[in-house]
Amino acid sequence: MIDLVFVLVALALLVFLAYRGVTLLIAAPAAALLAALLTGGLPILGAYTQIFMTNTGSFIISFFPLFMLGAIFGKLMDDTGSARSLARLVSARLGPDRAVVSVVLCCAVLTYGGVSAFVVAFAIYPVAAALFRDADIPKRLIPGALALGAFTFTMSALPGTPAIQNAIPMPFLGTTAFAAPGLGIVAGLVMFVLGVLWLDRRAAVAKASGEGYGNHADSTPVLDRATRERAQCEGFDIAELSAEPARQKRADTEALPPAALAVLPIVVVIASNFLFVQVVAPRLDTAFLAEPRFGATTIEAVRGVWAVIVALFLAILLLIAGNRNRLDDLGTSLDRGADASVLPIFSTASLVGFGAVIAALPVFGTISQAVLAIGGGNPLVSVAASVAVLSAMTGSASGGMSIALDTLGPAFVDMAHTSGFSLDVMHRVTAVASGALDALPHNGAVITLLTVCRLSHRDSYGDVFVVAAAIPMLALVVLIVLASLLKRFGF
Numbered sequence: 001m002i003d004l005v006f007v008l009v010a011l012a013l014l015v016f017l018a019y020r021g022v023t024l025l026i027a028a029p030a031a032a033l034l035a036a037l038l039t040g041g042l043p044i045l046g047a048y049t050q051i052f053m054t055n056t057g058s059f060i061i062s063f064f065p066l067f068m069l070g071a072i073f074g075k076l077m078d079d080t081g082s083a084r085s086l087a088r089l090v091s092a093r094l095g096p097d098r099a100v101v102s103v104v105l106c107c108a109v110l111t112y113g114g115v116s117a118f119v120v121a122f123a124i125y126p127v128a129a130a131l132f133r134d135a136d137i138p139k140r141l142i143p144g145a146l147a148l149g150a151f152t153f154t155m156s157a158l159p160g161t162p163a164i165q166n167a168i169p170m171p172f173l174g175t176t177a178f179a180a181p182g183l184g185i186v187a188g189l190v191m192f193v194l195g196v197l198w199l200d201r202r203a204a205v206a207k208a209s210g211e212g213y214g215n216h217a218d219s220t221p222v223l224d225r226a227t228r229e230r231a232q233c234e235g236f237d238i239a240e241l242s243a244e245p246a247r248q249k250r251a252d253t254e255a256l257p258p259a260a261l262a263v264l265p266i267v268v269v270i271a272s273n274f275l276f277v278q279v280v281a282p283r284l285d286t287a288f289l290a291e292p293r294f295g296a297t298t299i300e301a302v303r304g305v306w307a308v309i310v311a312l313f314l315a316i317l318l319l320i321a322g323n324r325n326r327l328d329d330l331g332t333s334l335d336r337g338a339d340a341s342v343l344p345i346f347s348t349a350s351l352v353g354f355g356a357v358i359a360a361l362p363v364f365g366t367i368s369q370a371v372l373a374i375g376g377g378n379p380l381v382s383v384a385a386s387v388a389v390l391s392a393m394t395g396s397a398s399g400g401m402s403i404a405l406d407t408l409g410p411a412f413v414d415m416a417h418t419s420g421f422s423l424d425v426m427h428r429v430t431a432v433a434s435g436a437l438d439a440l441p442h443n444g445a446v447i448t449l450l451t452v453c454r455l456s457h458r459d460s461y462g463d464v465f466v467v468a469a470a471i472p473m474l475a476l477v478v479l480i481v482l483a484s485l486l487k488r489f490g491f
Contacts, residue, residue, distance in 0.1 A: 003039045003363035010035035011393055014354065018395060019442040023343075028052075028350035032357035041361040055356035059349040059402060066167050066305065067341040069312035074119040075337030076316060077265065080323035083110055083123035085262035091127055096134040100145050100199045103128040104192070107149025113266030114162040114312060116340075117150040117445060121452050124149075136212040137203045143453050144202075144463035148195040151445060151468050153188035155397070156435040157428075157475065160270050162308045164348075165397050165434050169427040170304030172405045173413065176277045177304055179427035183479055187432050190475040195467040202463060216454065261322050265315040272311035277303060280310075348398050355390075355403030364407070372411055379415035380480045383408075383426060384433040388476070392437035395444060401434040425483050429476070436476045439468035 010031045017027035032052055036042040042051070077083045087106040094102040103124060110120045128142045155163045159181035166177050173179075206212075256262070286299040320330065327333055358364060375381025386408060391400025405412075416426050439446055441457055446464060450457060 003041070003361070004366065006038035007035050007358060007361065007363060007367070009038065010358075015393060015395065015442065018444075024347040024350045028347075028354040032354040035361065036357060039361050039363060041363065042357070047357050047360070051360050052353040052357050055406065056346075056349040056353035059352040059406075060345055062171055062305070063164070063168065063348075064341070064345055065309050066162070066164060066312075067345040068338055069309060069316065070114055070116065070162065070164065071341035071344075072334060072337030073114055073265070073269075073312050073316050073319070074116040075333055075340060076319045076323075076327075077110070077115050078119050078123055079328075079333045080319060080326045081256040082262040082265065082319065082323065083115060083119065084127070085256040085259055086110060086266075087124050087127040088256065089259040089262070091131055096131050099128075099131040099135040099137055100141070100203060101196050102131055103142070103145040104149040104196060104199075107146055108154045108192075109263070109266060111150045111163065112154040112158060112161050112270070114269045114315070117155070118448065120150045121146055121449055125452055133213045136207070138206045138211050139214050139216045139453070140455060140459045141199055141202055141206075141463060143449050143455060143460040144195075144199050144467050146449060146453070147439065147446070147464045148191070148199065148467040151439060152195065152435060152472050153191040153475075156431040156472075157184045157188035157191060159184045160273055162269055162273060162312060165401065166431050167305065167308055168398060168401055169405060169430045171301055172409045173423040173427050173430075174298075174300040175304060175424050175427040177273055177308060178277060179424035180422070180483075183425065183483055184428050184432075186482060187428070187475040187479045190478055191467075191471055194471045194474070198466055198471070199463065257323055257326065264322070265319050268315045268318055269311045272314050273307045276307035276310050281307070348396065348402060351394055351396065351399035352402045352406050355407050359407035368408060368411065371408065372415065377415075377419065378480075378484065379412055379419055379421060379426065380429045380483060382415065383412050384429050384436075384476055384480060387430055387433040388437045388473070391434050392440055395438065395440060395442045397434035397438040400438065401430060405430065420487060421483070429479060429483070432472065432476050432479055435468075436473040437469055439464060439472075 013034060014027055014031035017030070018024060029048060029052055033044055033048060036044055036047040086109055090106045090109065091102045094105070106124050106127065107117075107120050110123070111117055124146060125142070128145060129139065132139055132142055154161055156165050159178040162177060169175060169179075170177070281299060281303040284299065288294055289297050289299060289302070320327070324330070358367075371386045372382050374385045383404070386404045387401050389400075390403050391397050394400050394403070412426060413423065416423055441461060446461070446468075449464070450460060453460070
C-alpha cells in the first residue's frame with residue numbers, strides 16, 4: 001500500500017512541476033526516478049538509462065515523422081495565409097449572426113485537416129474577436145468556441161483526422177485513422193451539437209442581461225517561456241508561432257490565397273489518407289516487413305502511420321507549389337515547422353518513459369489489476385477509464401493515452417479479443433477518452449488558449465470545461481454504450 005502512495009506522490013510531483021512551467025524533459029525523469037527511489041523497486045541508473053530512455057526513444061522512433069510533418073503542414077498553412085483564408089470564407093458565409101458556429105467550424109475544418117490546434121488558435125482568434133465584437137457577444141465565450149472546434153470532435157472522434165491523438169493508437173492496435181467511423185461520427189455529433197447549443201444558450205442569456213462584447217484588447221499577446229513549457233505536449237512548439245512582422249504584414253496588406261486553393265490541402269490530407277489505407281496498402285508487396293531489419297512487423301501495424309505520412313507529405317508539396325509567391329522564405333518556414341515538432345514529441349515521449357518506469361515497479365501489478373477490473377470485464381470501460389484519468393492527471397491527451405497504451409496495451413488487446421470487441425472500436429474509445437478529461441485547468445492547451453485570448457480562468461474556463469471536458473465525457477459514455485449494444489445484438 002505504501003508503494004502505491006509513493007507512485008501517487010511521484011505523479012503529483014510531475015503534475016506540479018509541469019503546471020509550474022518546468023519542462024517535461026526534466027519533470028518526467030525526475031518524477032519517475034523519485035518513484036523508483038521511494039519504492040526501492042528499481043536501481044536508479046538502470047531505471048533511467050535502460051527503461052526510461054529506451055521507451056522514450058521507442059516513442060520518438062514511432063511517431064517523429066507524424067509530429068514533424070504535422071508541424072510543417074501547420075506552419076505552412078499559417079505562413080501562406082491559407083488558414084486565415086479558410087476562416088474568412090466560413091465567417092463570410094455564416095455572418096456575425098452565427099458567430100459562435102462560425103468560429104467552431106473555422107477551427108474544425110482546419111484541425112480535421114491536420115493543422116495543429118495552436119496554429120488554429122493563433123490564426124482564428126483575430127477572426128473570432130471581430131465576429132464576436134460585431135455580434136456583441138461577450139468575449140469571454142471565445143475560448144469556449146475555439147476549444148470546441150479545435151480540441152474536441154476533430155481531435156479524437158471524427159474518422160480520418162491525422163491528429164496525433166488519432167494516430168497514437170494505430171501501431172498499438174494495428175488500426176487506421178478511419179477506425180470505427182460510424183461510432184466516431186456519432187460521438188463527434190454529440191460533442192458538436194451539444195457544444196454549440198451550450199455556447200449559443202450562454203450568448204443568448206448574456207444578451208438578455210445586457211452584457212455585450214466588453215472593453216477588451218484584442219491583439220494577440222507574445223507568449224512567455226512558462227506558457228510555452230506548459231503547452232509542450234500539444235504537437236506544436238508555440239515559440240515558432242511568435243508574432244512575425246512579415247507574416248502580420250502579409251495578413252493585413254496582401255491578398256490571401258483563394259478559398260479553393262486554401263481548402264485543397266485539407267481535402268488532400270483526408271483523401272490521400274483514405275486512399276492509401278483502402279487502395280494502395282493492400283496492393284503493396286510488404287513481405288519484406290517480416291525481416292528483422294524492418295522490425296519483423298506486418299503491414300497492419302504500420303499502414304496507418306504510413307498513410308498519414310504520405311497524406312501530410314502530399315499536402316505539404318501542394319501548399320508549397322500553390323503558394324510559392326506567398327512564402328517570404330520557404331527555408332525558414334520549413335525549418336521553423338520542423339523545429340516546432342521537437343519539443344512536443346520529446347515531451348510526450350518523456351511521459352511515455354515515466355509510464356514505463358512506473359510499469360516496471362513491483363506495485364504496478366496491483367495497479368494494473370485494479371484498472372482492468374474497472375469495467376467488470378468490459379474492456380471499453382477499462383481503457384476509457386485509464387486513458388481519461390491519465391490524460392487528466394498529466395494534462396495531456398497524447399501523453400495520457402501513450403502511457404496507458406504503452407503499459408496496458410497488450411492487456412487491452414487480449415481483453416478485446418476475449419470479449420469480442422473489435423480493435424477498431426478500442427481505437428475509437430481510446431482516442432475519444434484521451435480528450436474527455438484532459439481540458440482541466442492545468443492543461444497546457446487551456447492555459448495557452450486563455451493567454452492568446454487575453455482572458456483568465458475566472459473569465460472563461462467554465463465554458464471551456466463544459467464544451468471540452470463535460471460534453472466529451474458524455475460523448476464517451478454514449479460511444480461505449482452504443483458499441484456495447486451493437487456487440488450484444490451481433491453487429
